[in-house]
Amino acid sequence: MTTEPAPAERITVLVADDQEIVRTGLTMILNAQDDIEVVGEASDGRTAVELARRLRPDVSLLDIRMPGIDGIEATRLLAGADVADPLAVVVITTFDLDEYVYAALRAGARGFLLKDAGPALLAQAIQAAAAGDALIAPSVTTRLLHAFADAGPRNVPAQPLDPLTAREEEVLLAVARGRTNTEIARELFVTLSTVKSHVANLMTKVGARNRVEVALWAYDTGRVRPGRP
Known part of the structure; x- marks a missing residue:
């Protein structure tokens, strides 16, 4: 008698965005992946932090601009330097601004994506964060290198x-x-x-x-x- 291999454990994800249509789209994209499952949704930063602390998802996908607590502050509360048991966070935004990238990464984010990144890159960012890796949108990485180079010695x-x-x-x-x-x-x-x-x-x-x-x-x-x- 042969036994079927045990199904691979799914990566659990919390999705936080203040626009319902965006949350729905992100959830549909992620749930379509064989190894990813969205276990919670939030429409503001404070709710995202509360849900993440309660559900302990493998990855929290946070929008930057949210009412109350924004995505950067939520990242700091979940993955910042003073958090004893940090969670993995990927930040996603429509706004392609260098100060957001730097602030998000300094706050403890493991990834930074633009909302036009596409389903494949989104899934890769979630998978990388869950595995302890980091994925930053290629265009953002290039600009970061230029920004650090132009800033001179530290x-x-x-x-x-x-x-x-x-x-x-x-x-x-x-x-x-x-x-x-x-x-x-x-x-x-x-x-x-x-x-x-x-x-x-x-x-x-x-x-x-x-x-x-x-x-x-x-x-x-x-x-x-x-x-x-």
Whole structure:
């Protein structure tokens, strides 16, 4: 007698947007994925925070402009530096503004998408956040690199107290460019477990809680600049 393999566990998602038609559309797109299930919806930031804390979804998908508490403040409350048990947050918005991107990532978001990103990229961002990776819309990533380069040098040490190895530097640059662990493993011809180990070491060395903070540290220290291979 053969037994059927157990179904893969679905990624649970909370969707928060103040426009009902947008919430409905996002929910339909995500529920159409085999491995994603929307378990809650909210029309404002305060409700989103309350629901996320109660439901503990794998990922919270938050719009930036919402009444009461906006998406950035909601992100800070769910995934900020002072949150003991942070949740994974992906921010999505119609407004393609650099200050929103930077504020969202500093608040603890694991991803940033525009609402015109399309179903495939939306699903990838949710899947990446649930896996501990980060996905930022490619056009946004390019502008971020330019913004950090134009801002000039910062008062940040070029090396942590425990210097990065040559391999860790390679992984750091890949993380900063939004590569997932799987993509990094393929590009560097190493195993997935090796990449995860390097990312964990990077977080420890640079004092980051997640890979987005690792990427921001790479920008802050000038390791990533436009045109750099």
